[in-house]
Amino acid sequence: MKVSTKGRYALRIMVEIATYDPADYVPLRALAESQDISEKYLEAIIAPMVRAGLLAGQRGKGGGYKLARTPEEYTAAEILRAAEGSLAPVSCLEGVTNVCPRAGQCATLDLWTGLDKVINDYLESVTLEDLVKKETARAGGDYII
Amino acid sequence: MKVSTKGRYALRIMVEIATYDPADYVPLRALAESQDISEKYLEAIIAPMVRAGLLAGQRGKGGGYKLARTPEEYTAAEILRAAEGSLAPVSCLEGVTNVCPRAGQCATLDLWTGLDKVINDYLESVTLEDLVKKETARAGGDYII
DNA sequence: ATTAAACCTATATCTTTAGTAGGTTTAATG
């Protein structure tokens, strides 16, 4: 029941890109350095996010990545889904229709369906904007002491 | 974010044992056969459940396993925890105290803490008794047609 | 032409999951 590094890194990267000027492209190199992830591995994490349309990539000199929308338009759920593939706690809930031959007699199916729902509902309720606020609150020095 | 076979099988086994007479010991062989899991693998799944005090094992002829309590006294959470080890979605939430050096500046920590909570709350809310009811409802022929 | 960047494909390593094998101890029963 663990979220992999792909999902965790993907969220952190999205938060970081969201803190930059939305018009600017942020190069992979800068992200890799500040997050302390190798450029090559980060590339593998970002690629599916670009394909999913969450990030816009710009090639060539001066290129990089920027958000495709505003931070409040992303949910944690869709970012994790793009990076991890699926959030379903059991594989039989992954497709549109349940293909398990035992589904009709499965005593635990409702449990998994319910678990899947609370996970999705929660992760849909948190936006990238929410995460960015935490980031700037912690880093930003809004502290008296 | 997947529950492993250990957790899934553990739940199914608990449901099955709960459908027998609570005083009877059910031998591993019978469980393995009806659930279509090898005896050896099932043994590895049941052992930690016995150690955790969820099941009572009886050695020797006529022995087997029975519930240590009544079905309504088990939650899905504790069964899964005994089988899987931990339900935390990220490893930094596994211990009592968060040992991650970045915890103070982590923008996503609250997200993981919140996710951990909804998962736990949901799984604590479902009892073994609830699952047994589904099993008997499906298998038991309470149908008109 | 040079440079800096995304993009692409393949490969390697490491960890976890899933499953097996073979034996020892315990307890009931004829």
Add this chain to the structure above:
DNA sequence: CATTAAACCTACTAAAGATATAGGTTTAAT
């Protein structure tokens, strides 16, 4: 007391998935 049926224990293997790494190609700005 021998037999049998059961849990219990330790070690091992195989497959899958997670976590990266390597080396190159294409694109675009200067």
